[in-house]
Amino acid sequence: MSWADDLVQAFENLGGQAELADIYDEIEKIRPNLTPAWKSSVRERIQRHSSDSAAYNEKNPDLFYSLEGLGNGVWGLRSKVAKTPLATDLNSGEENPYVSQQEVYRILRDSTLARKIKLLHSHTCQICRTTIELQNGQLYSEAHHVIPLGSPHNGPDTPGNMLVLCPNCHVLCDYGGIELNSSKIKVVDGHAVSEESIQYHNSIIFNRDL
Numbered sequence: 001m002s003w004a005d006d007l008v009q010a011f012e013n014l015g016g017q018a019e020l021a022d023i024y025d026e027i028e029k030i031r032p033n034l035t036p037a038w039k040s041s042v043r044e045r046i047q048r049h050s051s052d053s054a055a056y057n058e059k060n061p062d063l064f065y066s067l068e069g070l071g072n073g074v075w076g077l078r079s080k081v082a083k084t085p086l087a088t089d090l091n092s093g094e095e096n097p098y099v100s101q102q103e104v105y106r107i108l109r110d111s112t113l114a115r116k117i118k119l120l121h122s123h124t125c126q127i128c129r130t131t132i133e134l135q136n137g138q139l140y141s142e143a144h145h146v147i148p149l150g151s152p153h154n155g156p157d158t159p160g161n162m163l164v165l166c167p168n169c170h171v172l173c174d175y176g177g178i179e180l181n182s183s184k185i186k187v188v189d190g191h192a193v194s195e196e197s198i199q200y201h202n203s204i205i206f207n208r209d210l
Helices: 005-015 020-030 039-047 097-108 111-118 169-175 195-205
Strands: 017-019 062-065 076-077 142-145 162-165
Touching: 005 017, 005 020, 005 039, 005 076, 005 097, 017 020, 017 111, 020 039, 076 111, 111 142, 111 162, 111 169, 162 169
Parallel strands: none
Antiparallel strands: 017 076, 062 076, 142 162
């Protein structure tokens, strides 16, 4: 098997996303007779198969992605980044402002970056720790921009401004019904919410007049 095949298998074994240290450990189990410089080969092969890297070779399949930049050391398998299932309240057979507005709302929160972060958290709500499993076994969560996108807030579409939430906590955050406390927000390696975003929510969004 090729390096790329072994790396894909390693990511599959690790759930689709992992730090380099864990990838190294998994490769040692998969690939015998490693050379002294094998860790450099792992990094090189990942970057050659990732369009996030300047070393990407366009002749290669785009297999991997980097979370929060190349220096962060957390990589994921692109095939594991599944789109969030559409809810049944989106009526594709009838065009009207309400349906159109709902569709845009969902797409904005299902960007590639959002899907990566939701996968990193295993779709577990960072506030209440709830994990929602649909009937088909697929996990569901929503990405919340702590400083809202668009005017008048103009929040950034960056990992530091995102929370992975269940629908209930998402609504509470959107309408300022909950105060954010960084010490109570669930964190994982590779993703942290910025204090700037939390302070903005608590001073501008929390307890606002509806």
